[in-house]
Amino acid sequence: MTDTLSDWNLLTLVGADRPGIVSRVTRVLYGLGCNLGEASMIRLGGNFTIMLMVSGARPDAEILDALAPVAGELGLRLHLDPLSGGLHQHLLPNIQVRVAGADRAGIVADVTEILAGQGFNILELESDVAGERERPVYIMNIQGYSDQTIETLSGALAPLTERGVSVDVSPVDVLIG
């Protein structure tokens, strides 16, 4: 199993989106004998982005050299960084924070500063700008772990509501069946 390999790398690829990027890249990695671990691919602003755990069965230079032709052809920028840790290190969230408001600079810093002050550990964060172009709305969903109660967190975030940002704190109840 790949988990016995402690030498994971984190491969980051960014570029203009088009069909077939994942298959081309992973085929090269497979050809090198690399294993893949956890991955997160998403389009951001119409761009292709992926972060991918790649086991370091090969020297970094060899992985980068092998990917260079594909990256060049597809116009992808790539990074390969050593990664401490490994698989099977999941933490389960117990709190969800939903934020929405007229888009303005500083919403993320305001919300996350308050959460950090409460010892809230953000495990997942996704955000988007919705609404009309003239009236953008910033929407953010956070899932994380906190020992504080819903009431305590809601109370700490309440000042934001007064400033026109809607913040909802709710439990994440993971069902094990």
Added chain:
Amino acid sequence: MAILDILKLPDPRLKQVSESVASFDQVLRDFIADLEETRLAGPSAVGIAAPQVAHFQRIVILDLSGRPKTPNHGHLVLINPEITHWKGFAMGREGCLSVPDYTGNVIRATQIRLKAQDADGVEHQYEMEGFEARAVQHELDHLDGLLFVDRVVSRRTDLHRRKVYK
């Protein structure tokens, strides 16, 4: 009493559809006791289904009695269970004894009406909501050879899809 082995993904037997229970006898009661012991031996699962221990009969144990803040019917043994009505839907995070170290988002009905027999073969009707309704749907899926990983959706999935007007 015995703690039974739990089948884990990718064991193909988890895809098997279970048969209805016809005999409500001591053999059934003994099996239910083993199934309960197995549930309690593992990580705090609120439910377990017979096929998870390679016993392909339509038997589920559900126990939300430890969650006083969640509307629930306590400890239930559900034989030949059948959902007769569904209402509403919500996304929630699920994990499974048969899928260690993975959780994912699944869309389930928020209110259900359930028909099931107990260990003596007596039929009952239940109105369930929220977490208990979710747990029942998760366990009943096992009886039909489905796992929650067969239903996982991306966290970006739009729960309230825009209507498409023709």
